Amino acid sequence: xxxxxxxxxxxxxxxxxxxxxxxxxxxxxxxxxxxxxxxxxxxxxxxxxxxxxxxxxxxxxxxxxxxxxxxxxxxxxxxxxxxxxxxxxxxxxxxxxxxxxxxxxxxxxxxxxxxxxxxxxxxxxxxxxxxxxxxxxxxxxxxxxxxxxxxxxxxxxxxxxxxxxxxxxxxxxxxxxxxxx
Numbered sequence: 001x002x003x004x005x006x007x008x009x010x011x012x013x014x015x016x017x018x019x020x021x022x023x024x025x026x027x028x029x030x031x032x033x034x035x036x037x038x039x040x041x042x043x044x045x046x047x048x049x050x051x052x053x054x055x056x057x058x059x060x061x062x063x064x065x066x067x068x069x070x071x072x073x074x075x076x077x078x079x080x081x082x083x084x085x086x087x088x089x090x091x092x093x094x095x096x097x098x099x100x101x102x103x104x105x106x107x108x109x110x111x112x113x114x115x116x117x118x119x120x121x122x123x124x125x126x127x128x129x130x131x132x133x134x135x136x137x138x139x140x141x142x143x144x145x146x147x148x149x150x151x152x153x154x155x156x157x158x159x160x161x162x163x164x165x166x167x168x169x170x171x172x173x174x175x176x177x178x179x180x181x
Contacts, residue, residue, distance in 0.1 A: 002023070002024050002025045003024050003025070003104065003107075004024070004025040004026070005025065005026035005027075005054070005107060006051055007026075007051055007052035007053055007054045007078060008026075008027050008029055008044075008047040008051055008052070008053055008054070009026050009027070009028045009029070009053075009056050009080075009107075010028070010029045010031065010044060010053060010054065010056065010057070010066075010070060010077075011028050011029070011030055011031070011057065011095055012030070012031050012032075012033065012034075012057055012058055012062075012063060012066060012094070012095070013030060013032065013033070013094070013096070014030060015094070015096035016028075016030070016056075016058075016094060016095040017030055018096065019095055019097075019100075020056070020095070020103060022100045022103075023100035023103035023104050023107075024103065024104060024107060029043055029044060029047060029053075031057075031066055031070075033062075034062040034065060034066060036066055036069045036070060041069075041070065041073045041074065044070055044073070044074050044077075045073070045074050048074050048076065048077065052078065053070075053074060053077045053078065054077070054078045054079070054080050054107065054110055055070055055071060055077050055078070055079050055080070056079075056080040056095060056106065056107070057095070058087060058093055058094045058095055059082050059083065059084045059087050059093060059151060059152055060084075060093045060094075064151075064153065064157075067079070071113060076112070076113060076114070077112075077113050078110040078111065078112050078113070079111050079113060079150075079151075079165060080106045080107050080109070080110045081106060081109075081145070081149055081150060081151035082095060082098055082103070082106045082151075083146045083152070084152055086098050086099070086102040087102070106149070109149040111149065111150065111165035111166060112166065113164055113165060114164065114165075114166060118163075119163050120162070120163055120167065120168070120169065121159065121162050121163055121167070121172070123159060126155060126158070126159050129176075131155060131158065131159075132155035133155075137155065138154075140179070141153065141154075141155065141158045143179055144158075144175050144176075144179060145158065147178050147179065148162070148167055148171060148172075148175050150162065150165055150167070
């Protein structure tokens with residue numbers, strides 16, 4: 001029996017919706033590509049008020065751009081992230097390439113955006129942990145992003161996400177232990 005998702009899931013395309021339907025029972029809004037229309041943003045605003053929204057875009061630049069556009073206009077969205085390798089088939093990156101198990105795992109690990117969150121992690125810590133400015137910083141961020149379920153991103157976005165999506169010190173320390181093992 002498929003799990004039912006209360007929130008409306010925002011995806012990029014019809015094939016993403018089909019992949020979601022294989023994994024869970026949920027309603028989706030489709031952006032129709034990287035140009036997010038004002039009409040769609042109004043639909044997402046209404047969905048957020050009525051049932052809540054989960055942003056579940058492709059783990060690539062256009063997907064991140066869509067996620068950012070929608071999140072800026074519609075505060076308080078939940079975010080689901082897929083590791084790039086779980087969403088890639090034959091060089092194509094997208095939710096539509098993920099297995100139902102990967103999709104369910106991502107949806108079970110959603111994080112809620114909260115703009116009023118206090119800054120738990122400082123930029124200085126990002127530097128001290130080697131997450132910016134070093135040759136292996138991007139690789140560390142990618143691995144930590146996968147462990148923490150916040151996706152792959154540049155240093156500034158990573159820093160914003162760990163604070164905005166409520167990563168706790170305990171989660172952080174556990175992720176570092178996994179990274180070091």
